[in-house]
Amino acid sequence: MANEVKEITSRDVNFAQWYTDVVKKADLVDYSSIKGSMIIRPYGYAIWENMQKILDAEFKKTNHENVQMPMFIPESLLNVEKEHVAGFAPEVAWVTYGGNEKLEERVCVRPTSEVLFCEHFKKIIKSYRDLPLLYNQWCTIVRWEKTTRPFLRSREILWQEGHTMHASEEEAREETLRMLKIYENFQRNVLAIPVIVGKKTDKEKFAGAVESYTLEAMMYDGVALQNGTTHYFGNGFAKAFGIEYLNRENKLVTPYQTSWGVTTRMIGAIIMTHGDDNGLVLPPNIAPYKTIIIPIGQNDEVMAKVDEIHEKLLKADITSKLDLSDKTPGFKFAEAEVKGYPIRIEVGMRDLANDLVTLVRRDTLEKRQVKLENVVEEVVNLLQEIQTNLYDRALKRRDSMIYEAHDYDEFREIATTKNGFIKTNWCGDVACENKIKDDFGMKSRCLIENEEVTGNCVCCGRKGKHRIYFGRQY
């Protein structure tokens, strides 16, 4: 096996090192001299572009419009909503000088844009005719984190943030759940990531929200990744900012608000859900290239065939990479595995003599020879198989790592010997949530809506109020 691959640490030996190896070896990111910031290289950025394209189309289908707010927030504006500023002030980057001049008021780089949208909404919402106002923004935000890891936790985050205003609480609540569903479908059907969807506890919700919903994915190592959130704000921000409009009865009333976002963190989730010891494994529906075509031997017949196959696939809208570099086939195979192309198409004289080419699926590394004339059809079918298999495999693994705890001893036993989520009953008291976090480093993931609470709180033994997941997190 080529050198490239051998340098990837086994994921079962050291998962953190495996992750770092994969993001580097697959050319997704590079480091720079700016601590906590990463360079997203072309192959990584192409994944983000695909995410943007698919999600943006969904947002537009549901009548959302894109806007662009300033990237700076003056300190006084950040201070308007008290819970919000308390949540974000400790980790914002402060600009204090413009050129050689000290600013009269310092401004921070947006850690999120609620206050900027609210200030704007106050100016443009006058009448019920202006509602609902459905905005989205694609941008970069900054949170000055101490410890960082590519895609998972960095000082700069590429994301989208939706911000909407509604005439009624009911409509705003519907929007919060509609966008949650769009995220869920995207992660399941495109990223092949099974997600647990539910409401956050009060302790874990977004600073300033009435309710926060989350998409919780479980990584290969059993650790949770919060892979997107949607928030219902009620009219707390609207009141703090004095946003009012004339309703149909000509009365001044306050509107209801939501916000929702996903980030490049989803790329980290793909890596840690599907990747293996050979490197990245990309679900076909998000892969920048769905196949990579590798000639074996440089003779004219082989070269003519790889061109022909490349053309045919492009015509069928299957993005493919043709590797014509002067590396050896063995090196190219290994590189194709590291970079996670869903299908590798090997084209060599021996196969061609029988009108065959070889397809190697990345998820199982299984090889199959197919008729040259059927190559497009075979690729289409195999891509679908891979997409389905990745989801099923991830779901099975995740479900095998969810454990039920009926009392604190059982909770302790699971928390200290197993990786994964713990499903249990909870009284609703933040004291129990805090105790579990202090004892085991596990935070509540989300409440479970559709299961009846039959037992007592796993922590204090009082009457259970909620079914809930706990887990360690990235």
Added chain:
Amino acid sequence: MANEVKEITSRDVNFAQWYTDVVKKADLVDYSSIKGSMIIRPYGYAIWENMQKILDAEFKKTNHENVQMPMFIPESLLNVEKEHVAGFAPEVAWVTYGGNEKLEERVCVRPTSEVLFCEHFKKIIKSYRDLPLLYNQWCTIVRWEKTTRPFLRSREILWQEGHTMHASEEEAREETLRMLKIYENFQRNVLAIPVIVGKKTDKEKFAGAVESYTLEAMMYDGVALQNGTTHYFGNGFAKAFGIEYLNRENKLVTPYQTSWGVTTRMIGAIIMTHGDDNGLVLPPNIAPYKTIIIPIGQNDEVMAKVDEIHEKLLKADITSKLDLSDKTPGFKFAEAEVKGYPIRIEVGMRDLANDLVTLVRRDTLEKRQVKLENVVEEVVNLLQEIQTNLYDRALKRRDSMIYEAHDYDEFREIATTKNGFIKTNWCGDVACENKIKDDFGMKSRCLIENEEVTGNCVCCGRKGKHRIYFGRQY
């Protein structure tokens, strides 16, 4: 006429106020409490999204890949290339605190990303096989300007910046001109803006470049807008950063570099090239909606027809807005004019009785009745006519505002009595360039490559070396 329109200042009375009125009334931007930053509203952002879509496809067709660099530059990194830091340091925003902690080294928000790309290139360029490296980045940059105007000069700028590395000077120079040509075609064919394309003088070139090329547009008031630039860097940055690679002869050599960019400033150029006293006029090839359909009277037949027309246009890939709000037709007409939809389609009972609808073209406000059954074909043809007319009209106006000056008296006469560009001869001495700037506030726009120099320098009377344009600028 509706109130909306009446509030636009005449462009011949006060062009600056007209501009401000149009960007506000057409819902392109809003102001915020962050001085020098603007909010780009959905209608303005949709224009930028169209620009991005078209240009990004051109960049990808020419094998450029998108990446994302950090947004911060540590002070020591900015300082590596001396000319460059001198050009940008006076106007960067400095981050000095992360949360409550003072940073050990302050970092600025990128005013442009040459140094970030160079640091990365040094790590990833090892061999001739790694070249050419053709990168592009869509992002926001910050320049702490004192006086700002929406789209034209603001503290935050949305742009794209291409950064490429090449094995030879020749190839890098070709790239500089290739991208200039892509910009030129885009501005001419899509934005309908005639541009003068040429090399900047040494005084006006980008900080650190060997040569800068520019696209100079002339606004309605005769003032120049630099509407994009491409730069050939030679290997100055590469040497400063120690970027070297092994060439085919296995020798360590230094590569050659380019960069190039266009910004949301192009939206300002559209406004000031095509707009009129009724508001914005959008070229069909960049308009978010190519037509707006307005029902006259709310009866069932009219409503059925507007739906039918809307459907037909969408099927023909002609994005259209259907205005079903409860405003009066007169108000809607005025609003459609302010927002510059290329064609307004009026659908009313009187026309329908004769199987007709009325098309009103925004560029001339001319009306024509067309057969309902031919509406798609008529719209397609009219859009083409409008696109062509806008370009021709702008070109004619621009050419009528270019004056030749043969000596300094003539230069003075033109500079003090006319708006527009002055075409003349120049000795190549920066002293003359400076004198013209001091005397008349006019900077050199660009050198003219294909005209023979027949006269003496317009300023000092010594032998002329270059044909050149001078003009005031935004």
